[in-house]
Amino acid sequence: MMDRKTxxxxxxxxxxxxxxxxxxxxxxxxxxxxxxxxxxxxxxGSIFGPLIYPTxxxxxxxxxxxxxxxxxxxxxxxxxxxxxLAMVIHGxxxxxxxxxxxxxxxxxIGVTIGALAGFYRGYIEEILMRVTEFFxxxxxxxxxxxxxxxxxxxxxxxxIAIGIVSWTAVARITRSEFLRIRELEYVMASRASGVSNTxxxxxxxxPNALPPIIVQSALMVGSAILFEAGLSFLGLTDPNVVSxxxxxxxxxxxxxxxxxxxxxPGIAIFVTVLAISLVGxxxxxxxxxxxxxx
Amino acid sequence: xxxxxxxxxxxxxxVAFTAAGVIADTPTRGGTLVTVLGSNVRNLNSAVQSxxxxxYPGAQLFASPLRYDDSWTPQPYLAESWDVSDxxxxxxxxxxxxxxxxxxxxxxxxxxxxxxEVIKNNHPFKSMFAPxxxxxxxxxxxxILKLSKPHPALMLAMSGQLMSIIPEHIYGDVPINEVKTHPxxxxxVVGSGPFKLVEFKNGEHVILERYDGFFMEGRPYLDKVVMRxxxxxxxxxxxxxxxxVHMGAFESLPRVINRLKKADGLNVTPDGYGGIGPLDWLAxxxxxxxxxxxxxxxxxxxxxxxxxxxxxxxxxxxxxSRTGIHPDSPFYSADVEAYALDLDKANALLDxxxxxxxxxxxxxxxxxxGWPGVKPQVEYVKAxxxxxxxxVEVRASADFPTWAKRMGTMDFDLSWDTVFNWGDPVIGVHxxxxxxxxxxxxxxxxxxxxxxxxxxxxxxxxxxxxxEKRKALYAEFQAIIADEVPVYHVNTLPYHTVYSDKIxxxxxxxxxxxSPIDMVYLKD
Numbered sequence: 001m002m003d004r005k006t007x008x009x010x011x012x013x014x015x016x017x018x019x020x021x022x023x024x025x026x027x028x029x030x031x032x033x034x035x036x037x038x039x040x041x042x043x044x045g046s047i048f049g050p051l052i053y054p055t056x057x058x059x060x061x062x063x064x065x066x067x068x069x070x071x072x073x074x075x076x077x078x079x080x081x082x083x084x085l086a087m088v089i090h091g092x093x094x095x096x097x098x099x100x101x102x103x104x105x106x107x108x109i110g111v112t113i114g115a116l117a118g119f120y121r122g123y124i125e126e127i128l129m130r131v132t133e134f135f136x137x138x139x140x141x142x143x144x145x146x147x148x149x150x151x152x153x154x155x156x157x158x159x160i161a162i163g164i165v166s167w168t169a170v171a172r173i174t175r176s177e178f179l180r181i182r183e184l185e186y187v188m189a190s191r192a193s194g195v196s197n198t199x200x201x202x203x204x205x206x207p208n209a210l211p212p213i214i215v216q217s218a219l220m221v222g223s224a225i226l227f228e229a230g231l232s233f234l235g236l237t238d239p240n241v242v243s244x245x246x247x248x249x250x251x252x253x254x255x256x257x258x259x260x261x262x263x264x265p266g267i268a269i270f271v272t273v274l275a276i277s278l279v280g281x282x283x284x285x286x287x288x289x290x291x292x293x294x
Numbered sequence: 295x296x297x298x299x300x301x302x303x304x305x306x307x308x309v310a311f312t313a314a315g316v317i318a319d320t321p322t323r324g325g326t327l328v329t330v331l332g333s334n335v336r337n338l339n340s341a342v343q344s345x346x347x348x349x350y351p352g353a354q355l356f357a358s359p360l361r362y363d364d365s366w367t368p369q370p371y372l373a374e375s376w377d378v379s380d381x382x383x384x385x386x387x388x389x390x391x392x393x394x395x396x397x398x399x400x401x402x403x404x405x406x407x408x409x410x411e412v413i414k415n416n417h418p419f420k421s422m423f424a425p426x427x428x429x430x431x432x433x434x435x436x437x438i439l440k441l442s443k444p445h446p447a448l449m450l451a452m453s454g455q456l457m458s459i460i461p462e463h464i465y466g467d468v469p470i471n472e473v474k475t476h477p478x479x480x481x482x483v484v485g486s487g488p489f490k491l492v493e494f495k496n497g498e499h500v501i502l503e504r505y506d507g508f509f510m511e512g513r514p515y516l517d518k519v520v521m522r523x524x525x526x527x528x529x530x531x532x533x534x535x536x537x538x539v540h541m542g543a544f545e546s547l548p549r550v551i552n553r554l555k556k557a558d559g560l561n562v563t564p565d566g567y568g569g570i571g572p573l574d575w576l577a578x579x580x581x582x583x584x585x586x587x588x589x590x591x592x593x594x595x596x597x598x599x600x601x602x603x604x605x606x607x608x609x610x611x612x613x614x615s616r617t618g619i620h621p622d623s624p625f626y627s628a629d630v631e632a633y634a635l636d637l638d639k640a641n642a643l644l645d646x647x648x649x650x651x652x653x654x655x656x657x658x659x660x661x662x663x664g665w666p667g668v669k670p671q672v673e674y675v676k677a678x679x680x681x682x683x684x685x686v687e688v689r690a691s692a693d694f695p696t697w698a699k700r701m702g703t704m705d706f707d708l709s710w711d712t713v714f715n716w717g718d719p720v721i722g723v724h725x726x727x728x729x730x731x732x733x734x735x736x737x738x739x740x741x742x743x744x745x746x747x748x749x750x751x752x753x754x755x756x757x758x759x760x761x762e763k764r765k766a767l768y769a770e771f772q773a774i775i776a777d778e779v780p781v782y783h784v785n786t787l788p789y790h791t792v793y794s795d796k797i798x799x800x801x802x803x804x805x806x807x808x809s810p811i812d813m814v815y816l817k818d
Contacts, residue, residue, distance in 0.1 A: 060677045064606045079606065080674055149692045235666045239673065239688035250673070253549055 025286040032282020038275035046092035055086035057242045065258045078247070078261050079254050087242050088268055094243040095225050095272070098159055102224035105163025107217050110170025111206070117171070118178025119201050125175070132171045140165040141230060148236045155238050162227045166220060173216055177209035211287035218283055222276035229269050244269050321798055325816035326518040329807075330533065330542040333525050334496050339479035341409055341458040342416035344716075346544050346570065349455035349808030351500045351521060355485035356458030357509075359387050359406070360449065361810065362569065364803045366624050368449055371810070372401065372459055372486065372509070382444030382759045387452075389435040393509035395461045396483075396490040401509075403431035405486075408462035410439070416474040421720050422451040444757040446764065450717035454569060454805035459486045488514040488812035497523055514812035515798075534560055534792050540816070541793040541800065543807040547667070548609035551790050559795045564611070564788060568622030569804035571715025571722060572787035573615050574668070576675065579707050580780050581742035584649055584657050591779035593643035594708075595633035597682045598675060604785050607670045611788035617772035618723050618783060620715045622804070624761075627769040630776035640682045649683075656683035659707035663690070664697035668710045671784075675708065698736035706740075712787050713737055717804075719768060724752045727775055743780035 026032055055061065060081040061073070068076040068084075075084035117128040147161040181187060182205060190204050225244075231237060232245030233252065244265040251261035331350060337343035340352025359373035368376075373387040393401040407429035414423045425445040430438040439448065451457060464484045465473050478484065483491040488510070489502035500521040504514055522539060524530045527547045533539045535557050543566075545551055555562045576598070584590045604612050619626045649656040659679075663672045676686040686708070691697035700706050716722035725731050729744035748771060755767040775781070791807070793800045799813040 056680075058673075058677050058680065060674075079670065080677060081606075082677070152692065153690045235669070235690075237690075239669070239690055240676075250669070 022283075022286040026282050029282040029285055031278045032285070035275040035278025035282065038271060039279060042092060042272055042275065043096065045089065046096050049089035049092065053086060053089055055083050057082060057087040057090040059083070059086075061086075065254070065261075067258075068260055068264075075264050076258070076260055078251050079258070084247070084261060084264055087247050088244065088265055091242045091244045091247055091265060092268065092272075094155070094241050095228060095245070095269070098155065098162070098228045098243065099221045099225035099276075101159040102162035102166065102227070103217055103220040105160060106167040106220055106224070107170055107213070108167075109163065110167035111174050111213065113167070114171040114174025115178055115201050115206060118175035119182060119197070119205065121179075128171075129175070132168050135165065136168040138165065141227075144227065144231060145234065145236055148231060153236050153238050155241060158228060158231060158237065161231075162224050166224065166227070170213060170216055170220070173212050174209060177212060178205055181205045181208050215280055215284040215287060218276060218280035222273040222280070225269060225273055225276075321515045321813065321815040322818060323512075323515050323815070324517050326520060327516050327541065327797075327811075327814065327816060328520045328522065328539045330530055330539050331500065331521050331523045332527070332530065332542070332544055334523060335480075335494070335500065337474070337479050338483055338491070338494060338500070339458065339460065339473075339476070340455040341412050341460050342474040342479065344418050346806075346808060349805075350543070351491075351494075351502065352458055353455045353487065353805070353807070353809050354489040354502055354519065354811060355483055355487045355491060356460060357393070357401075357486040357488070357810065358453050358455075358457045358459065359389075360453040362450070362453050362804050364566070366568070366804060368453065371453075373452075378759065382446070382757070383441050385439045385441070385448055387437045387439070389437065390509045391435055393486065394507050395464075396485050396505055396507075397461070397464075398507065399461060399463060399484075400434070401459060401461075401486050402434040403429075403437035404434075405459055405462050406437040407431055408466060409457065409459045411470050412460060412465065412473045413457065415471045419451075419456070419716060419721055421724065422447070422456060444759050445720075446759050447718035447720035447756065450569070451721060453809070454717070455808040456717065456721075461486070488810050489516075489519055492518075499523055508812070510812060514810075515815035516811070519811070534794075537794065541791070541797055541814075543789070543791045543801070545790045545792055546788055548607075548611045548788065551611045551788060552609055554790075554792050560792060561795065561797075561800070562790050562792050563800075563802060564613075564786075564790050566791055566800075566802035566804065566806040567786075567789045568620055569715075569717050570789065570806060570808065571620030571623060571717070572712060572789055573618065573620060573715070573783065574612070574671070574710070574712050574785050574787050575615075575618075576782040576784060577701070577706075577709045577711045577741055578780060578782065579704055579741060581704065582707055583659070584647070585659065585707060587647045588778055589643045589647040590649065591782070592633070593640040593647070593682060594679060594684070595779050595782045596636045596640040596643070597684075598633075598678050598782065598784070599635040600633075600784050601635070602678075603671060603674060607674060608785060608788055611790070612785040613788075615783045615786050617776055618713075618715075618726055618781060619719055619768065619772060621786060623715060623719075625719055625765055625768040627765075627772045629769065630773045633779075633782070637681055644682060644684075651683045654680075654683060655685045658685040658687060660687045660689045662697055662700055662706045662709040663688075664694050664701075664709075664711070668712070671710050675710070701740045702733060702735040702738070704733045704740055704742055709740075711737075711781075719752075720756050724756070726781065727771075728752060741780040743775075743778070745774060745778065748774050 061083045062071055062077050062081050064079050064081045066077040073083055078084055113128050117125040144161040144165045151157045229245030232243050233249040237246045247265040248262050255262050331347055333347050335347050337348055338351050340348050357372045360368045361371040363369055374390045375388045377386045410423055410429050425441045425443050427440050427442050461484050464478050465476055468476055480494055488508045490505045492501040492503050494500045502519040504517050527550045531550045534554055554560055578585050578591050615621055616628055616630050616632055644656055661672050661675055672688055676688055679686050714722050725738055727743055727748055728739055729749050732739045732742050751767050751771040755764050758764045796817050798815040798817050801807050801811050803809055
């Protein structure tokens with residue numbers, strides 16, 4: 001007869017953790033896996049690309065508007081004769097960094113406000129939710145344009161501007177999760193045993209509220225990349241760095257003469273955002289307990 | 295008194311003017327000209343407001359004493375003749391006898407005197423009439439401008455939009471320095487020009503109609519002028535192509551210009567902007583760091599390829615400019631250092647100046663720009679200077695006032711800029727190089743440039759009535775500023791006038807549409 005200790009270990013080995021279960025679920029989603037692979041390639045390319053292809057994106061290397069493939073320039077050259085391939089590779093780094101950083105800013109603001117509102121309720125919730133609604137009804141692009149125009153078009157300011165206008169969805173999701181979880185028995189028990197409010201919020205409730213926040217965050221990276229591209233297109237960008245949106249913005253007036261200067265970075269944005277979206281959908285399926293049970 | 299120009303001379307000039315093809319066909323009367331303004335109009339009264347957008351309606355509503363043909367020869371307008379005294383200390387204007395304002399009141403010499411005072415106290419171009427001490431009015435049709443010193447720039451300052459004659463009986467009801475905000479500047483305007491105001495709706499249109507009492511027999515030819523305000527260049531291009539508008543001026547976007555050149559039934563010309571004299575250049579702060587060394591400034595000039603800018607960025611629509619005077623001006627001298635692209639020379643100059651390459655970089659500077667349209671030039675300068683080891687950081691300004699403040703306080707290293715000559719060099723050129731005008735706001739001597747000989751040459755040219763001597767003085771002036779590069783002059787701003795085949799006598803004199811269009815007509 002098996003002793004009790006051995007029985008427990010075997011049981012633990014067989015039972016998968018929630019994260020392992022989620023990963024199994026995610027792996028079964030082919031579209032999500034494809035998105036993940038694409039995102040991985042783009043990320044690796046943005047990190048190591050400039051080392052493998054060290055052409056400075058600001059160097060005028062050849063005649064302006066050389067079509068793709070001409071004179072060895074795979075993506076051709078832009079209106080100043082700059083290598084579009086170098087610009088796209090360097091631009092990937094900026095676009096992804098802004099996308100990630102802006103998403104982090106949004107998540108930080110959104111989670112903080114949502115957690116406080118959902119946990120404390122009462123007048124704190126009332127105030128914070130009215131603030132959230134205020135930001136929700138602001139025209140986001142216009143508001144971010146004003147922020148960038150007022151404080152300068154540096155990468156930091158662009159990131160903050162995108163973060164400031166994008167946090168409301170995270171706040172609402174976090175609040176609703178907190179409202180649900182704070183009434184659960186294990187939370188009540190923790191509260192009864194004298195756990196501090198801070199630990200309750202961020203040590204007990206937040207980890208259990210994370211799945212929908214993670215999904216929302218993944219999608220937010222994609223929308224932040226699109227947002228940055230929009231601002232860059234309108235000229236609100238740091239002119240000393242290259243991003244995909246900035247390439248499109250700089251070359252847009254030549255779209256009829258050299259459409260590839262706009263199309264190529266446009267495709268880069270499209271593929272990246274699509275990949276992020278597929279990963280986000282995959283995470284949604286994998287982290288949703290109801291879907292996982294199917 | 296030396297007769298500088300008289301009726302006969304003026305008449306001969308007019309014959310030459312006509313023979314030169316400006317009046318090509320027999321003009322016909324009537325019709326409505328539909329034309330465009332590229333931005334909103336702050337003020338219709340060109341006596342108190344500068345700028346090309348005010349200039350167009352302003353020059354139609356208000357007449358000036360003189361007008362100029364396309365060869366820079368003054369023509370009679372509100373003044374049927376004029377005399378410059380031998381010592382150059384006074385200018386006598388003999389006004390036409392039958393001129394009336396749009397309310398029927400006669401235009402008299404006291405209106406001329408009043409207008410000069412209004413312009414002196416309200417118009418931003420102070421140098422135009424600064425030497426005018428007073429205006430004597432011995433009779434209703436004679437105005438004598440008494441000067442503190444000879445002032446040959448006065449001739450151009452009395453033309454186009456620069457000296458609008460406004461009615462004292464309308465604008466004299468407020469203190470002279472408050473005319474700028476007079477309610478009659480934009481509504482119920484009583485002008486002296488060929489057209490009177492029908493309606494002004496800012497953001498939409500300015501509508502003018504023929505003033506039947508205009509003092510020039512048979513003029514204007516048009517019955518009505520509709521100036522549609524269309525701020526988007528692409529929308530204007532479509533309007534031209536569709537025939538919705540007959541004419542427009544000050545088009546400067548290369549892709550729009552080249553597109554319109556291909557359109558059937560449209561004429562696109564860069565002629566007519568010598569008076570406005572718009573120039574694109576790279577302003578250099580000569581007081582800061584490495585840029586204080588003339589060798590560094592010369593190196594920058596040698597590292598920038600003007601041809602690239604003119605061909606690739608301006609798409610062949612602009613022409614080269616080597617000095618601060620517009621190439622179409624009679625005072626322009628091309629006999630100056632041209633700074634051909636020469637990277638070896640640039641590198642040698644930078645080495646000689648004591649800025650060796652440390653890795654790939656010698657030193658860093660910033661470059662500013664005030665409006666998005668010149669961002670390609672700024673991006674080009676960044677790339678071009680990198681080739682000689684100068685690291686350039688582009689500084690975007692939140693808006694035009696931010697850039698203007700940076701320029702006005704000399705808070706910049708390099709900046710792309712566009713500056714207008716406004717006729718005589720005294721009016722629009724001296725301000726950039728005059729050592730007594732350093733950092734007096736945007737479009738002053740923002741470069742902090744100071745050269746005693748340049749100051750002396752400008753002072754001498756400002757009071758020299760002999761045209762050939764003036765040209766010689768300005769030639770030396772241009773040679774020095776080209777040699778010392780406080781500004782690297784690159785190209786003309788490619789202003790173009792667009793007009794349909796239906797237009798006769800398009801305004802392609804030196805002031806483009808900032809001059810009366812009384813001779814413009816619609817062909818059958």
